[in-house]
Amino acid sequence: MVKQVVTTICFVLFHCIISYWAFMSSCSIHSSPKISIPAIARYFGTKGRYEDVNTYLIDGLLATNNSLVTLPSSKCSEIHLTAIIRHGTRYPTTKNIQKMREFYDLVVRDATGNLNCLSEIKSQWKMWYTDDMDGRLVDKGRADHMHLAQRLIKWFPSLLTEDNVRNGRVKLITSSKHRCVNSTIAFREGLMKGLNIKVELEPAVNDALMRYFDQCERFVKEVENNKSALEEVKRFNEGPEMTRVMEKMADRLEVPYASITDDSVEAAFFLCAYEFTIHDLNSPWCQLFDEVDAQVMEYAGDLKQYWKRSYGHDINSKSSCILFHDLFHRLDQVVAQINSDGALSEAVTVQVGHAETLLPLLTLLDLFKDDIPLSSTNFATQKNRIFRSGNIVPYAANLLVVLYECPEGIRMGVRLNEKSLTLPGLADPVPMYEDVKKRYRALLEGCDQETVCKMNNS
Numbered sequence: 001m002v003k004q005v006v007t008t009i010c011f012v013l014f015h016c017i018i019s020y021w022a023f024m025s026s027c028s029i030h031s032s033p034k035i036s037i038p039a040i041a042r043y044f045g046t047k048g049r050y051e052d053v054n055t056y057l058i059d060g061l062l063a064t065n066n067s068l069v070t071l072p073s074s075k076c077s078e079i080h081l082t083a084i085i086r087h088g089t090r091y092p093t094t095k096n097i098q099k100m101r102e103f104y105d106l107v108v109r110d111a112t113g114n115l116n117c118l119s120e121i122k123s124q125w126k127m128w129y130t131d132d133m134d135g136r137l138v139d140k141g142r143a144d145h146m147h148l149a150q151r152l153i154k155w156f157p158s159l160l161t162e163d164n165v166r167n168g169r170v171k172l173i174t175s176s177k178h179r180c181v182n183s184t185i186a187f188r189e190g191l192m193k194g195l196n197i198k199v200e201l202e203p204a205v206n207d208a209l210m211r212y213f214d215q216c217e218r219f220v221k222e223v224e225n226n227k228s229a230l231e232e233v234k235r236f237n238e239g240p241e242m243t244r245v246m247e248k249m250a251d252r253l254e255v256p257y258a259s260i261t262d263d264s265v266e267a268a269f270f271l272c273a274y275e276f277t278i279h280d281l282n283s284p285w286c287q288l289f290d291e292v293d294a295q296v297m298e299y300a301g302d303l304k305q306y307w308k309r310s311y312g313h314d315i316n317s318k319s320s321c322i323l324f325h326d327l328f329h330r331l332d333q334v335v336a337q338i339n340s341d342g343a344l345s346e347a348v349t350v351q352v353g354h355a356e357t358l359l360p361l362l363t364l365l366d367l368f369k370d371d372i373p374l375s376s377t378n379f380a381t382q383k384n385r386i387f388r389s390g391n392i393v394p395y396a397a398n399l400l401v402v403l404y405e406c407p408e409g410i411r412m413g414v415r416l417n418e419k420s421l422t423l424p425g426l427a428d429p430v431p432m433y434e435d436v437k438k439r440y441r442a443l444l445e446g447c448d449q450e451t452v453c454k455m456n457n458s
């Protein structure tokens with residue numbers, strides 16, 4: 001009898017969960033029947049899923065796609081990998097949780113529109129984000145790193161080996177932020193699972209390397225703490241494209257134009273993005289945007305990344321000199337060891353940080369550089385820009401630098417998000433390491449952290 005009651009309760013509960021999930025999914029007019037991905041997901045920028053950059057992963061998170069990678073000749077063998085990785089999917093930061101709560105309160109209090117799903121937001125959706133979540137890693141973020149570790153074992157079977165892990169030739173380095181430390185731990189779990197071993201492998205916390213931007217005085221003063229550094233973002237948020245998005249939002253909710261700000265539309269956009277990335281939900285918030293609105297929101301986000309972390313200001317990329325030198329110092333060491341007794345001390349180095357760790361470094365390498373800078377006035381003409389933060393630094397974004405020993409010498413391959421990149425100015429996709437060093441000679445001989453980050457007293 002008791003067994004029967006418990007079975008019935010479980011059955012009812014299970015169906016409630018499934019119905020709720022199906023209900024939430026069916027709320028959006030933009031749903032895809034199979035996995036219910038919001039149609040605007042590709043515009044989520046740095047709040048986007050890794051699987052939406054590499055869509056083949058949607059059907060299998062351990063898949064690797066060889067057609068996206070250029071390898072040197074089969075006579076070459078991999079001798080080293082450095083992987084610089086952004087943490088996995090996370091909760092919103094407190095600042096954004098507060099904006100999301102304010103917008104939710106406004107919708108519940110004032111919205112009268114009859115848009116599909118507005119009543120669902122008001123009667124069903126609950127504001128479940130709390131301030132203490134503050135950018136912490138979510139379960140999906142742990143899975144991002146576990147799966148990435150397992151895919152890297154498939155990509156580099158001769159480097160990510162039990163022998164290299166057991167003998168200290170695999171190193172883990174992380175930023176001190178909880179989302180990065182926990183991502184690194186998840187990566188380690190993925191490694192152990194993929195190799196079917198249990199070994200102690202303690203990550204080293206190194207903020208000087210993984211959060212170099214905090215320690216670069218010039219960057220902090222001239223960009224991070226200087227409102228005018230993001231003037232173009234402000235102008236865009238006050239410009240005609242964003243105004244139109246705000247007006248359309250006010251029309252949909254049937255609230256006065258004055259009650260919708262750029263912060264409100266950003267909060268609504270984040271609600272759509274976070275509900276999807278954290279819980280796989282194509283939530284009713286996504287219906288508050290059409291595709292053009294989402295493109296405008298994406299551009300606003302890209303402008304922030306461009307002016308705060310990329311080509312907008314020279315110091316943004318220069319602040320990463322320390323990470324640049326750390327990388328090349330390690331690569332030089334590998335080459336030197338190969339040229340002496342061939343005994344390598346570091347086969348794989350994994351460094352876990354932030355979007356703001358990766359983007360400045362990619363910028364320093366001159367990657368993803370459009371001919372015309374991104375500005376508040378060129379949204380329309382930048383439609384086909386290369387600088388799209390969603391493609392470059394989604395959650396778990398990764399820069400993979402690989403050294404190969406070939407009969408003709410050492411070669412270097414670079415992949416971003418598991419796709420080969422050709423370094424600008426070098427025609428060969430897997431060039432000789434010496435040619436890479438020639439290409440970046442100016443940086444290798446200069447780009448001194450102390451000098452570039454020192455404030456010019458005059």
Ligand SMILES: O=P(O)(O)O[C@H]1[C@H](OP(=O)(O)O)[C@@H](OP(=O)(O)O)[C@H](O)[C@@H](O)[C@H]1OP(=O)(O)O
Pocket residue numbers: 046047086092093095096353354355356
């Ligand atoms: O807009 P939020 O508060 O999410 O900005 C975050 C950064 O996230 P991003 O702009 O890259 O989406 C966060 O970078 P992450 O790689 O760790 O996610 C950054 O560390 C954090 O300081 C926030 O920056 P902000 O200065 O508060 O805008």
